[in-house]
Amino acid sequence: xxxxxxxxxxxxxxxxxxxxxxxxxxxxxxxxxxxxxxxxxxxxxxxxxxxxxxxxxxxxxxxxxxxxxxxxxxxxxxxxxxxxxxxxxxxxxxxxxxxxxxxxxxxxxxxxxxxxxxxxxxxxxxxxxxxxxxxxxxxxxxxxxxxxxxxxxxxxxxxxxxxxxxxxxxxxxxxxxxxxxxxxxxxxxxxxxxxxxxxxxxxxxxxxxxxxxxxxxxxxxxxxxxxxxxxxxxxxxxxxxxxxxxxxxxxxxxxxxxxxxxxxxxxxxxxxxxxxxxxxxxxxxxxxxxxxxxxxxxxxxxxxxxxxxxxxxxxxxxxxxxxxxxxxxxxxxxxxxxxxxxxxxxxxxxxxxxxxxxxxxxxxxxxxxxxxxxxxxxxxxxxxxxxxxxxxxxxxxxxxxxxxxxxxxxxxxxxxxxxxxx
Amino acid sequence: xxxxxxxxxxxxxxxxxxxxxxxxxxxxxxxxxxxxxxxxxxxxxxxxxxxxxxxxxxxxxxxxxxxxxxxxxxxxxxxxxxxxxxxxxxxxxxxxxxxxxxxxxxxxxxxxxxxxxxxxxxxxxxxxxxxxxxxxxxxxxxxxxxxxxxxxxxxxxxxxxxxxxxxxxxxxxxxxxxxxxxxxxxxxxxxxxxxxxxxxxxxxxxxxxxxxxxxxxxxxxxxxxxxxxxxxxxxxxxxxxxxxxxxxxxxxxxxxxxxxxxxxxxxxxxxxxxxxxxxxxxxxxxxxxxxxxxxxxxxxxxxxxxxxxxxxxxxxxxxxxxxxxxxxxxxxxxxxxxxxxxxxxxxxxxxxxxxxxxxxxxxxxxxxxxxxxxxxxxxxxxxxxxxxxxxxxxxxxxxxxxxxxxxxxxxxxxxxxxxxxxxxxxxxxxxxxxxxxxxxxxxxxxxxxxxxxxxxxxxxxxxxxxxxxxxxxxxxxxxxxxxxxxxxxxxxxxxxxxxxxxxxxxxxxxxxxxxxxxxxxxxxxxx
Numbered sequence: 005x006x007x008x009x010x011x012x013x014x015x016x017x018x019x020x021x022x023x024x025x026x027x028x029x030x031x032x033x034x035x036x037x038x039x040x041x042x043x044x045x046x047x048x049x050x051x052x053x054x055x056x057x058x059x060x061x062x063x064x065x066x067x068x069x070x071x072x073x074x075x076x077x078x079x080x081x082x083x084x085x086x087x088x089x090x091x092x093x094x095x096x097x098x099x100x101x102x103x104x105x106x107x108x109x110x111x112x113x114x115x116x117x118x119x120x121x122x123x124x125x126x127x128x129x130x131x132x133x134x135x136x137x138x139x140x141x142x143x144x145x146x147x148x149x150x151x152x153x154x155x156x157x158x159x160x161x162x163x164x165x166x167x168x169x170x171x172x173x174x175x176x177x178x179x180x181x182x183x184x185x186x187x188x189x190x191x192x193x194x195x196x197x198x199x200x201x202x203x204x205x206x207x208x209x210x211x212x213x214x215x216x217x218x219x220x221x222x223x224x225x226x227x228x229x230x231x232x233x234x235x236x237x238x239x240x241x242x243x244x245x246x247x248x249x250x251x252x253x254x255x256x257x258x259x260x261x262x263x264x265x266x267x268x269x270x271x272x273x274x275x276x277x278x279x280x281x282x283x284x285x286x287x288x289x290x291x292x293x294x295x296x297x298x299x300x301x302x303x304x305x306x307x308x309x310x311x312x313x314x315x316x317x318x319x320x321x322x323x324x325x326x327x328x329x330x331x332x333x334x335x336x337x338x339x340x341x342x343x344x345x346x347x348x349x350x351x352x353x354x355x356x357x358x359x360x361x362x363x364x365x366x367x368x369x370x371x372x373x374x375x376x377x378x379x380x381x382x383x384x385x386x387x388x389x390x391x392x393x394x395x396x397x398x399x400x401x402x403x404x405x406x407x408x409x410x411x412x413x414x415x416x417x418x419x420x421x422x423x424x425x426x
Numbered sequence: 427x428x429x430x431x432x433x434x435x436x437x438x439x440x441x442x443x444x445x446x447x448x449x450x451x452x453x454x455x456x457x458x459x460x461x462x463x464x465x466x467x468x469x470x471x472x473x474x475x476x477x478x479x480x481x482x483x484x485x486x487x488x489x490x491x492x493x494x495x496x497x498x499x500x501x502x503x504x505x506x507x508x509x510x511x512x513x514x515x516x517x518x519x520x521x522x523x524x525x526x527x528x529x530x531x532x533x534x535x536x537x538x539x540x541x542x543x544x545x546x547x548x549x550x551x552x553x554x555x556x557x558x559x560x561x562x563x564x565x566x567x568x569x570x571x572x573x574x575x576x577x578x579x580x581x582x583x584x585x586x587x588x589x590x591x592x593x594x595x596x597x598x599x600x601x602x603x604x605x606x607x608x609x610x611x612x613x614x615x616x617x618x619x620x621x622x623x624x625x626x627x628x629x630x631x632x633x634x635x636x637x638x639x640x641x642x643x644x645x646x647x648x649x650x651x652x653x654x655x656x657x658x659x660x661x662x663x664x665x666x667x668x669x670x671x672x673x674x675x676x677x678x679x680x681x682x683x684x685x686x687x688x689x690x691x692x693x694x695x696x697x698x699x700x701x702x703x704x705x706x707x708x709x710x711x712x713x714x715x716x717x718x719x720x721x722x723x724x725x726x727x728x729x730x731x732x733x734x735x736x737x738x739x740x741x742x743x744x745x746x747x748x749x750x751x752x753x754x755x756x757x758x759x760x761x762x763x764x765x766x767x768x769x770x771x772x773x774x775x776x777x778x779x780x781x782x783x784x785x786x787x788x789x790x791x792x793x794x795x796x797x798x799x800x801x802x803x804x805x806x807x808x809x810x811x812x813x814x815x816x817x818x819x820x821x822x823x824x825x826x827x828x829x830x831x832x833x834x835x836x837x838x839x840x841x842x843x844x845x846x847x848x849x850x851x852x853x854x855x856x857x858x859x860x861x862x863x864x865x866x867x868x869x870x871x872x873x874x875x876x877x878x879x880x881x882x883x884x885x886x887x888x889x890x891x892x893x894x895x896x897x898x899x900x901x902x903x904x905x906x907x908x909x910x911x912x913x914x915x916x917x918x919x920x921x922x923x924x925x926x927x928x929x930x931x932x933x934x935x936x937x938x939x940x941x942x943x944x945x946x947x948x949x950x951x952x953x
Contacts, residue, residue, distance in 0.1 A: 122939065160887055188830060320924050348707065353916065355909055356935075
């Protein structure tokens with residue numbers, strides 16, 4: 005086992021972990037990061053900031069900042085209530101600037117949520133979308149004549165479903181199913197994206213689509229348009245078809261997640277981040293001057309020492325929280341978890357109940373510097389911070405604040421860390 | 427209003443109703459089966475899938491024990507496609523009633539139920555999951571049965587012999603005249619239209635709903651609704667059915683079903699059969715009790731829970747649900763002055779054929795038909811309608827008959843697009859109010875570890891592609907399907923199932939906003 009002492013260990017490789025590693029490295033700290041495939045790999049690629057409040061009433065907001073203000077006032081324990089707008093803007097801006105530097109441009113309206121099509125034909129409000137999805141936002145806003153292309157052999161993406169779901173308000177929406185230029189049988193987005201990295205297949209795709217174009221001004225595809233450089237693929241298809249081209253995310257396994265992960269895998273090492281990817285923390289202890297971690301198991305074990313740590317391990321899916329029949333626990337440090345009293349109260353009797361599920365607001369209580377609290381109500385450790393879905397008192401799935409919360413709380417955790425030790 | 431005519435109208439599409447349709451059709455009696463929701467929507471789809479050897483009833487009800495033994499033997503011979511002849515064990519652990527154990531063998535002998543004492547090492551060798559604190563073990567002849575395949579095969583042969591059936595047909599009431607039911611009025615829940623059926627005899631085979639249906643006809647049956655919850659494990663834990671060797675109580679039986687095991691059950695009295703739901707408390711109670719018999723039940727992964735209602739017909743003086751007879755009740759409502767109305771309810775899945783036979787005999791006597799019942803000797807043919815309920819068929823077909831253009835929609839259970847189309851073809855155009863739920867009932871779609879999280883989306887997209895659904899209908903159906911799966915998931919949400927549920931909600935709500943757009947109160951076809 006090799007050992008190095010870092011300024012900070014970031015535990016987790018989802019949105020919050022990636023953002024924390026990015027912000028800490030940019031602040032000049034030496035950073036180690038561990039974590040396995042998680043939430044980011046299942047992402048739509050959209051960056052939600054805040055969309056729904058109060059959840060029980062299903063009120064949707066076009067102005068996310070007004071929604072942040074409202075939730076901060078109504079739910080003073082929501083993590084957003086501990087933040088100010090300039091920090092949040094700086095965090096999300098810093099995050100999307102980094103992605104742009106890695107070839108993933110993001111865009112959105114200057115001051116309001118945009119409305120984006122999902123693969124099931126619903127419309128969700130979100131703050132920033134990949135540039136490759138942007139024309140879809142414009143097409144939906146203007147209800148312009150639009151052709152959705154889907155493919156024989158690509159399951160989980162139905163142009164017919166999109167048209168049926170939206171036809172009331174978007175009569176000019178049509179669909180056509182074409183054969184993908186390379187490969188028959190079952191298709192997977194990642195393979196399709198690799199194929200379309202080759203201009204020759206883009207030309208064949210344009211040829212296959214040409215007979216269906218008609219009066220369409222916009223041309224929508226499932227998100228399979230390139231893995232590393234999707235902007236270039238979209239631009240090329242626009243040239244070839246003479247139409248405004250956009251992507252709609254697919255359900256997992258999609259390429260939206262791998263695109264994001266790829267951007268971080270390419271960019272973080274350049275900032276000096278030591279990434280221990282596809283490995284989780286298996287031991288954690290506090291030592292003099294910080295922490296000692298063991299990452300991985302068996303022969304792949306690595307010991308890491310760090311002066312500070314940021315816990316960005318997510319909730320149940322990320323395995324930051326672990327539940328047995330009786331209680332919900334925090335996985336790395338066994339920190340106290342805010343949770344309903346009994347398992348009976350964890351989940352509502354209806355999956356889609358407007359109140360959501362109490363288990364989804366469970367998590368860590370933190371102080372103003374985003375340090376998790378111990379059993380005595382004081383910070384569990386002076387240099388231990390938390391960010392992202394593991395924070396209590398928020399329901400990112402229903403509030404539509406997942407990526408925004410992850411990124412902004414990571415920013416705040418790094419700020420808290422930079423404030424020094426009290 | 428459309429009027430249909432038949433000699434015998436059968437209400438209820440569970441094992442008994444479909445079994446009766448087959449019985450009558452084989453006797454050449456014209457019949458029409460009407461089901462409010464879907465095949466096996468009630469107790470026939472909410473039980474262990476246990477073909478009782480009779481040994482469980484030797485102490486409490488010798489007659490039931492004998493019936494189970496006889497019927498179990500018949501079904502193993504006549505409907506082998508629906509049955510896995512696993513054999514069974516009865517085991518006791520430290521602390522169990524030693525008097526009961528001591529008397530078990532002689533009680534079995536009294537009902538001629540075959541059992542064989544095992545030494546404890548042999549029992550644990552046969553089923554390594556058993557506790558090392560066993561104090562007694564017997565081998566018995568229990569087996570597991572696929573109740574969906576059973577009912578679908580019964581109905582398939584009935585239809586082949588001329589019977590008709592309607593799903594999603596909700597009984598709205600009866601028109602009576604001179605002590606007879608003249609017409610039965612229905613609401614077609616697919617089209618929203620009313621229609622009526624004129625029949626010479628109406629048979630009420632609605633299980634737990636039999637009291638309510640009888641009341642519509644002006645007859646009276648007192649039914650106690652005993653809800654029983656069961657848990658499904660991710661893996662199959664034993665080769666054989668394992669019964670606790672004690673007086674019948676909760677959490678006594680672990681039944682293998684294909685690749686999983688089913689553990690149960692509870693007995694909770696509820697006010698209405700429509701309130702039947704598995705609960706968190708029941709899941710905990712089942713595990714806390716049954717782990718004494720099979721310790722790994724404490725730590726195994728559960729993929730879902732479900733519940734069914736036992737319709738227990740009350741007779742004066744009966745006490746709690748467990749002590750009410752599990753025998754069936756065949757009631758000629760002539761005594762209530764409704765001459766052409768018969769109720770068959772109670773009983774057990776194992777004795778469904780006998781229940782159908784006795785009912786068929788009574789119906790034929792009342793009709794003056796003298797054709798004998800032949801289901802005691804005639805094999806039940808396997809049909810294509812029930813085949814996709816079989817675990818493991820998906821992967822076998824996919825590997826065996828793979829077609830390059832086909833794609834897998836349900837990855838957990840390997841159900842392909844072509845299989846889904848075949849399942850839909852087998853529904854005879856009666857898509858009801860939720861095609862997606864009907865597909866789930868006739869196949870393994872939604873039954874794997876993802877519990878519908880991914881296949882629900884993919885099959886919905888496919889239904890739109892094929893034009894089976896339009897507008898918002900498909901998403902409403904997905905809501906109904908998801909709600910139905912959730913009912914069974916909620917009680918077992920800890921460990922990995924909670925991780926899976928977290929992902930599903932992140933996808934459905936976090937990414938797709940499905941809780942906001944479709945009308946979540948739409949009740950389309952929730953079984």
